[in-house]
Amino acid sequence: MKRFTELIAQLEMSNKTNDKIAALVRYFNEANDLDKPYVIAMFTGKRPRRPVSTALIKEWAIELSELPPWLFAESYHSVGDLSETIALILPPPAKTTDLPLHQWINALQDLNGKDDESKKKFIVNAWDSLDTQERFIFNKLISGNFRIGVSNKMLVNALAKQSDTESNKIMHSIMGKWKPDEISYQELIAGAHVDTDRSWPYPFCLAYALDSPPESLGDVKEWQAEWKWDGIRGQIVKRGGELFIWSRGEELVTDQFPELHFLVDELEDGTVLDGEILSVKEGKVQSFSTLQQRLNRKTISKGQLESAPIAFYCYDLLEQQGIDQRGKTLGIRRKALIEIIKKIKSQGVLVLSPGIEVGSWAELALLRADSRLNNSEGLMLKKLDSLYHSGRKRGDWWKWKINPYTVDTVMIYAQKGSGRRANFYTDYTFAVRDGEQLITIAKAYSGLTDQEIKEVDAFVKKNAIEKFGPVRTVKPELVFEIAFEGIAESKRHKAGLALRFPRIARWRKDKKAAEINTLDDLRQLLNSTL
């Protein structure tokens, strides 16, 4: 536990990827072998079942600290992280211990199913045996939510370096289905489990945004153009008589999409397809807001199956007859993919994402301008002779998205951020004009530089009108251009509509609050997209 705590401290101390990789390599050189698979599981977001609810943890921490709940809440607002708040607020430990990490994790897992009294006894005793830093780690272990600025790619690179293994293999291995208590570090690095395990997906090939005119890519005939669909990127894996659906977030989402389950009978064993999970009605791709009704639900009602039916638009073929196809060119993979889809009896659920045939880049640009008409985000350009890469690589695949919508708004509320920005006003609420009133339409917290954040922060402090807990009402003066990807009707919002993925495009210091957009402007936009 102490060594792992040290690792976390080192990872947090530096913003440089190389320093972080070096810290990870040192850790995997020195740490207890039994701990290592657990650390890999944590950093790749493999969450064990949460043994104790946040509410209970909070309740016990408040009780032990002998503080009123409101003061705990104030402290939490200032710290910006619950695990850390609890670690700081508890009385100093009376004991010390140096149990290895995996034993802590297993002990926590053993709490599942026990009564609250035994859980409390264990947690309280642990808190009393760990120093502030270790407590913070321990609390993170309970939540299983270990976001510490280590990307999968970074972890894979560190493991590859430490074990002198190809990074592709490691990515493959750690993305599959394994349990840290059933596999050793050496087995994991060697990918011992991936042969026997049927479900493992391939790392997705990702694209960078096109940052130069498409003409710079050469002859349009050497490229395949497709719509860039706005759904959930996924992989369908059929092996050994079983069907698995993976999302790009490396989650198994098979159960969420029963419409696709028939494929277990129709796809050949040893087939892996890359594509997009979309809501499709009568052959028309629906907006993301329709698909959203279907996401992250434990049970799906009949109504939801009818109002947001699912289809899978296929982009690529990664495995056929159990053989990895990624080393073949896109042209060859695509032909084989077409044949596979042809054989499917039920029409309209497993669909080939259509290619767009054009004679020139200019023609393609015209089609792209209308992307929103079919609820796509723009185009994907893929080189016909490209291989299927692991992860993001420049050159072979590009996303050529349409520009987002924008609206000029005025900031009316501000709230302090969390994490690194816990003591700055970084979360803002924006409004447009509705007659004489200002009406809230979006909340956003990204898109400003640190310098701009400081400026806005100073403005908020000088111009705060009212306090509502952590929220400050501010003079409506600062104008921001908000970019967003879509607009939908919403009963939940006062404005009657909601923006999708709003973020600050820029601070319009050149504009006055009188010049912002109106709610009518947005309603018109909504009507034009229906």
Place this chain on the structure above:
Amino acid sequence: MALIRFSNKGIYCEQGDFYIDPWKPVKLAVTTHGHADHVKWGNQAYLCHELTKPILLHRLGAELNIQTLRYREEININGVKLSMFPAGHVIGSAQIRLEYKGEVCVISGDYKVEYDGISTAFEPVKCHTFVSESTFGLPIYKWLPQQLIFDQIGNWVNNNQEQGKTSVLIAYSLGKAQRLINGLKDQDRPIYVHQSIANLNDAFIQAGVALPETIRISPEIRKETLQQGLIIVPPALADGRWMKTLQQAATGVCSGWMQVRAGRRWRSADAGFALSDHADWPGLLSAIKATEAEKVFVTHGFTATFSKYLNEIGIEAEEVKTQYGTEEEEIETGAQENPEIKEEAD
């Protein structure tokens, strides 16, 4: 008539017609300590502890009309008995005790309860009314004993040396810098200080304070030599060009704000050491309880939160707006814009 009231110029004692730490020019400014948010230029006369005098002369100019007191020495101003008691914040820092017709009021300025080895140790003073800061008035702020922090710093410097890095500690030039110099003296490694710190050290040494030896940084000192020692610079230099000329500078910020991860990451230092010259949460509470005050006025810091809590535990408290800092984070964030303020905040 209350012994003190809070005016738009500072804390005012009407009976004695003087102000404590005024932020606008007045006839007589009674000064708790030499940080810039507590003492301004332009007052007709100053009354401070004898070790604050060299700081005022150094910072505000030589032409000041300054009267000094020792700790516990008492003078009478129009019937008000005034004396000073150690606040433990920085060298020369004092709590101001006022007594008139049996009523006692103590204005503590900034204080900490842990003895730092160089500022005279804080001494609680019984009173009816106590004015307290609340810079770290949240229960998340609990300091480790300073020796543990000095040990951490020592280990950090050793690690840096092994990796060929130059260790640079970021610390306010008045207070924190001297505390570090004193606390790290036994680690047997040369300490190089920026001239703003060296100038203050000289002023202290002239006034008779025993400070361990340090070396003033000058362009003649080779970077390889600096790498073998430890450098202390004020926050204003933390992002400066000079740092880039060092051999792989590793920066360590010494401030109470480093207690929280967000604070460490925001400063993007390589290391953060939670070492503060302000009282932590238990320190504030113990100090206030020891005064046995009937009424506590809470100034700069987490004023609203801290006074609410005091009221809940049965100590009558009131939040007071001063210009020592109107909201908790101004101390830290406002400081980023203005090195002048940053110097003094913590």
